[in-house]
Amino acid sequence: MHVLILGGTTEARVLAGLLHPRARVTSSLAGRVAAPRLPAGEVRIGGFGGAEGLAAWVREHAVDAVIDATHPFAERISFNAARAAATAHVPLLALRRPGWVPGDGDDWRDAASLEEAARALDGFRRVFLTTGRMGLAAFADRPEWFLARSVDAPAAPMPERIEVLLDRGPFTLDRERELMDRHRIDVLVTKDSGGAATAPKLTAAREAGVPVVVVRRPPVPEGVPTAPDPERAAEWVRSR
Known part of the structure; x- marks a missing residue:
């Protein structure tokens, strides 16, 4: 077969x-x-x-x-x-x-697309963006500071104020806690990819009281x- x-x-x-x-x-x-x-x-x-x-x-x-x-x-x-x-x-x-399911203490904001997720960032200053290198164009005109994580280096267009972190999961909870604390993240943007390899960021966000904008699959x-x-x-x- x-x-x-x-x-x-x-x-x-x-x-x-x-x-x-x-x-x-x-x-x-x-x-x-x-x-x-x-x-x-x-x-x-x-x-x-x-x-x-x-x-x-x-x-x-x-x-x-x-x-x-x-x-x-x-x-x-x-x-x-x-x-x-x-x-x-x-x-x-x-x-x-x-897909992921929010738990007690989670502050998740639903978005139907990357463009809708970008519009949901009004009022925030420092964004942890984990939607992959192919979706940065949706955030290119945003004024916030971004920490964008991807496996390979992204290409333009992308936000003007951005730091790119090249890394591949699985990620540990301690690592995600340290990353969000060190960069003073006040909002996380992610796709509802599901799975355990990248889920620790959601726990770290909940512990830190950081809202999460979740793009529906x-x-x-x-x-x-x-x-x-x-x-x-x-x-x-x-x-x-």
């Missing part, structure tokens, strides 16, 4: 390890990270050329099932995967880690079944 896994997430790597070598596994990475952590099995890097290109690749390489294990905010590839799977007549599953394409973790995604593959 040939399984195509879309995405360079932690869950995608775990799933590849669960399936390989009992199945032929090809993991497709977008190529946006300079030195990605490679999963077990075969790896391809780069885009497919939209839904039509992905459908053609699936047919050409005799793919039996597709797992969309991309980042929860990789909306375009998720919809391309749904169209491609329907065109190529192969089953598709979306592997999506559960886009929905999974209609009609696509989902699995919350790699183990259940692997069960779905085996059942086929």
